[in-house]
Amino acid sequence: MNNIASMPASPPAEAARLPARHYLNEAHTLRSWFLTTDHKRIALLFLASITVFFLIAGVAALLMRLELLTPEGDLVQAETYNRLFTLHGVLMVWFFLIPSIPTVLGNFAIPMMLGARDLAFPRLNLISWYLFVGGGTLTLYSLIKGGVDTGWTFYTPYSTLYSNSAVLSTVAGVFVSGFSSILTGLNFIVTIHTLRARGLTWFRLPLFIWSMYATSLILVLATPVLAITLLLLAMERFFGFGFFDPRLGGDPLLFQHLFWFYSHPAVYIMILPGMGVVSELVAAFSRRRVFGYKVVAFSSLAIAVYGFLVWGHHMFVAGQSPYAGLVFSALSYLVAIPSAIKVFNWTATLYKGDISLDTPMLYALGFIGLFTIGGLTGLFLAALGLDVHLTDTYFVVAHFHFIMVGGMVMGYLGGIHYWWPKISGRLYTEWMGRFSAITAFVGFNLTFLPQFLAGYLGMPRRYWAYAPEYQVLNVMSTLGASILGVAYAFPLIYLTWSFWKGQVAGPNPWEATGLEWRTPSPPPTHNFETPPRVTGEAYERSHAARGEA
Amino acid sequence: MAVNSKEGLSPAGIALIGIVLLALLALTIAIARFHWGAWNLILAMAIATVKLILIALYFMRLRYSGRTLWVFAAAGFFWLLILVGLSLSDYLTRRGPY
Ligand SMILES: [Cu+2]
Numbered sequence: 158m159n160n161i162a163s164m165p166a167s168p169p170a171e172a173a174r175l176p177a178r179h180y181l182n183e184a185h186t187l188r189s190w191f192l193t194t195d196h197k198r199i200a201l202l203f204l205a206s207i208t209v210f211f212l213i214a215g216v217a218a219l220l221m222r223l224e225l226l227t228p229e230g231d232l233v234q235a236e237t238y239n240r241l242f243t244l245h246g247v248l249m250v251w252f253f254l255i256p257s258i259p260t261v262l263g264n265f266a267i268p269m270m271l272g273a274r275d276l277a278f279p280r281l282n283l284i285s286w287y288l289f290v291g292g293g294t295l296t297l298y299s300l301i302k303g304g305v306d307t308g309w310t311f312y313t314p315y316s317t318l319y320s321n322s323a324v325l326s327t328v329a330g331v332f333v334s335g336f337s338s339i340l341t342g343l344n345f346i347v348t349i350h351t352l353r354a355r356g357l358t359w360f361r362l363p364l365f366i367w368s369m370y371a372t373s374l375i376l377v378l379a380t381p382v383l384a385i386t387l388l389l390l391a392m393e394r395f396f397g398f399g400f401f402d403p404r405l406g407g408d409p410l411l412f413q414h415l416f417w418f419y420s421h422p423a424v425y426i427m428i429l430p431g432m433g434v435v436s437e438l439v440a441a442f443s444r445r446r447v448f449g450y451k452v453v454a455f456s457s458l459a460i461a462v463y464g465f466l467v468w469g470h471h472m473f474v475a476g477q478s479p480y481a482g483l484v485f486s487a488l489s490y491l492v493a494i495p496s497a498i499k500v501f502n503w504t505a506t507l508y509k510g511d512i513s514l515d516t517p518m519l520y521a522l523g524f525i526g527l528f529t530i531g532g533l534t535g536l537f538l539a540a541l542g543l544d545v546h547l548t549d550t551y552f553v554v555a556h557f558h559f560i561m562v563g564g565m566v567m568g569y570l571g572g573i574h575y576w577w578p579k580i581s582g583r584l585y586t587e588w589m590g591r592f593s594a595i596t597a598f599v600g601f602n603l604t605f606l607p608q609f610l611a612g613y614l615g616m617p618r619r620y621w622a623y624a625p626e627y628q629v630l631n632v633m634s635t636l637g638a639s640i641l642g643v644a645y646a647f648p649l650i651y652l653t654w655s656f657w658k659g660q661v662a663g664p665n666p667w668e669a670t671g672l673e674w675r676t677p678s679p680p681p682t683h684n685f686e687t688p689p690r691v692t693g694e695a696y697e698r699s700h701a702a703r704g705e706a
Numbered sequence: 707m708a709v710n711s712k713e714g715l716s717p718a719g720i721a722l723i724g725i726v727l728l729a730l731l732a733l734t735i736a737i738a739r740f741h742w743g744a745w746n747l748i749l750a751m752a753i754a755t756v757k758l759i760l761i762a763l764y765f766m767r768l769r770y771s772g773r774t775l776w777v778f779a780a781a782g783f784f785w786l787l788i789l790v791g792l793s794l795s796d797y798l799t800r801r802g803p804y
Contacts (some may be wrong), residue, residue: 378785414793465788465797469796481796 173663175582179679191249194279195682200265201580202286207253207261208649210293214248215645217241222604222638225631230622238621239306240322246298246309251331252293254421256559257526258430259341259376260289263369264570265580267345269673269680272354272362272689276348281340289337296330299323308619310420311387313401313412317394325394328387335380335387338426342376345369354672356691360454361697363446363671364440367454368433371461375422375429379465383419386412416470425464427561430529431568432499434519438571439503441669442518444508446696448502456495463492473544482541489539496532500525513666516590520571523598527563531556534609549619552612555605563601570597570648577652578666580677583659589651597644603637670696714770723764730757 165196180197183189190198221241224232233241264282268275276282299305303323307316316324349370353362390412392398399405401412447453467486469477477485503525512518534556538544547553574590576585607630612618616627623631665674676685715723734753737746763769768779 378782382789410796411793415789418789418793428714465785466792469792472796477796478799478801480799481792484792484795 158335161442173661175661175679176677176681178681179574179582181679183682189494192283192632196264196268196276196279196282196284197580197680197682199282199286200261203256203260203289204262206286206293207256207288210248210252210297211645213297214245214253215642217245217248219638219642221245222635224621225623226635228623228628228631233621235621236306237304239308239619240300240304242619243305243308244300247296247305247327247331249561250423251334252296252311252425253287254427254565255338256289256341256474257427257565257569258572259345259372259426259432260285260337260367262434262569262576263341263345263372263430265364265674266671267348267353267369269676269684270366270671271348271352272357272672272685272691273348273352273685274685276344277342277351281344285340285344287335288340289334292330292332292334294330294339295333296327299326299330303327305643307656310416311390311412312416313390313393313409314403314472317401325391328391332384332387335384336378338376342380345373346377349373354689354691357487357672361691361693361695362454364436364450364453364457365430365433368429368436368457368489372426372429372433374458375426375461375464379419379422379426379509379593382415383423386415386419389415392693397503412474413472414468417471418465421468421471422461422464424557424560427459427565428568429460431524431528431565432457433462434568434572434575435503435524436499437669437671438517438521439506440696441575441667442521443507443512444517444668444698445506445510445693448505448508449498450695452498453502456498459495460492463488463495467492467539470539470544474548475540486541490536492535493532496528500532514591516587516594517571517575517583517667519591519594520567520574520597522599523594524564524571526603527559527567527598531563534559547612549617550612551608551616551618554618555608555612558605558608563605566645567597567601570594573652575646575667576673578656578662579673579678581652581656581659581678582662582677583655583657584662584666585648585651585655585659589647593647593651593675595646596640596647600637600640600642600644604634604641605637607631607633620694670698714767715764720764723760726758727757 180195183482184538190202193199193202217400220233220675221238224230224238224241226232230238262619301321303326305320305324305502307320307322307324311328312326349362349366389398389400393400393402393405393407395403401407401409403409436447436453457639467485467489470489473482473486514522534552537545538553538556570593574585574594577585611627611634614627616623616630660680664677666678667674672689672691673680730753734750737753738747740746742749761781766779768775
């Protein structure tokens with residue numbers, strides 16, 4: 158491992174200049190942004206919107222961690238605490254994690270990686286953003302003005318019968334933004350089928366495209382079920398139809414079946430794009446083809462399919478029949494196989510690679526480590542007997558944060574840093590990027606490793622006060638969360654700065670291989686001056702050198 | 707690759723399918739007024755299936771679409787089977803008072 162480059166990958170020798178015309182300076186009016194059909198501009202609209210949601214949900218998390226600094230419930234009231242974790246969960250899941258990589262990086266990169274001028278349905282793409290922002294605004298308003306205390310899962314009968322909070326309008330916002338997901342997924346599927354460049358066969362596609370394809374399948378197949386479920390919930394709460402209330406002939410567990418039929422696959426909507434980004438990063442910064450390309454490609458599809466077969470593992474102690482529990486437990490273990498394939502293949506790609514530890518690579522390595530811990534602790538929870546002890550404890554909280562924050566957010570930030578020179582045409586300051594990546598890794602572990610312990614010892618989740626013996630672990634966790642806060646705030650500052658002031662990047666600062674690096678940074682509105690042709694396999698280095706225009 | 711062809715039903719044809727669907731709806735309501743035990747459910751589901759096929763073939767234009775769209779439509783139904791089938795693994799094996 159003595160061939161690790163300590164410098165950022167080869168800044169262009171002569172002072173590079175931005176291209177004279179590109180998608181950012183094509184027009185400057187508000188209209189040219191808010192009525193744009195350019196996938197790159199829409200990606201930036203999404204970037205701005207999800208960042209706002211992320212910040213608000215992050216503040217809620219910090220408030221919760223502050224409350225949990227002491228065992229007594231002293232900072233906020235119990236009711237406020239319930240509203241905080243609901244706000245945090247709803248905003249993070251539906252308005253940050255699920256849209257993050259698809260709508261920002263997917264929107265920006267997919268057409269260019271395919272050698273296309275835009276997505277298949279550019280106007281649908283814009284509609285998707287409006288639906289997202291519309292639904293998001295409604296939900297945000299309900300969560301802050303009214304407040305909702307059900308948790309992000311809206312379990313019945315609490316959400317339909319007992320909760321005196323703004324459930325209906327919150328759910329309506331999630332319902333509307335779900336259509337944004339469906340349209341985006343549809344758009345990606347059609348684009349990948351129909352707009353590939355000449356010579357770009359399925360098995361020459363970058364692995365990010367494969368993972369986005371698998372994600373889109375889930376978006377299209379699962380999101381309608383969420384929409385139906387929320388509609389049933391609204392009908393029961395508003396009109397008194399008996400779907401979930403036993404007194405009206407309903408079944409409370411039916412809600413959980415329907416909800417988790419969407420929400421477990423939704424975890425893969427969040428993590429699969431992260432895996433796709435990591436495949437790109439590992440290939441680019443090891444300067445090698447991803448080991449076992451086809452297996453990695455198919456493991457994305459396998460995860461998408463298996464993801465639909467395991468939802469009952471959220472209901473082991475909810476009153477589901479023991480036989481169903483057994484089936485879902487066994488099926489849940491299946492998901493470990495394609496996930497492990499990915500981790501092993503990334504690791505094998507590193508072997509004898511020409512590794513450089515630039516910022517995106519640091520995030521990618523963080524992803525691999527944290528995702529592995531998150532995945533393996535999932536096996537604990539999939540075990541029927543152990544789950545009885547661990548359900549509704551901080552062990553679960555730690556587990557899914559390892560997947561969603563340790564995995565997904567690391568992948569997202571890695572991708573943002575990787576494609577930033579393409580998005581903005583400029584480089585951020587490398588040491589700041591590395592500092593943020595390392596700080597995020599440290600802060601993350603300090604936040605969530607103690608929660609595994611607290612949960613294993615029996616600390617229940619979703620309470621604003623706790624028994625004093627858990628205080629040490631909670632102080633560690635709160636300390637870690639504040640470090641994590643710094644690690645997430647810092648990129649916001651230096652990326653924004655570099656957008657206007659950073660050093661000019663040139664077309665391919667990382668010497669990466671994808672088609673998106675063969676066009677100027679920032680790209681022209683129609684992406685390529687001449688439609689590219691593909692003659693080699695994905696990640697093939699000699700080919701990349703030849704294709705450098 | 708041609709996924710979609712332009713042809714489809716004429717407006718009159720669309721109206722006809724619409725009328726057939728409304729007639730089937732009326733039939734469903736009419737049948738619900740009788741008490742035939744398990745047959746109520748079977749008949750209602752049979753009518754719903756006919757409606758579904760009509761909508762998929764004509765309103766969703768599957769009849770005039772390429773193979774790729776058939777695969778996607780089939781996948782949608784298959785996913786519905788997963789949802790119903792695995793949920794039944796719970797409901798059909800419950801014991802006790804619930
Ligand atoms: Cu799950």
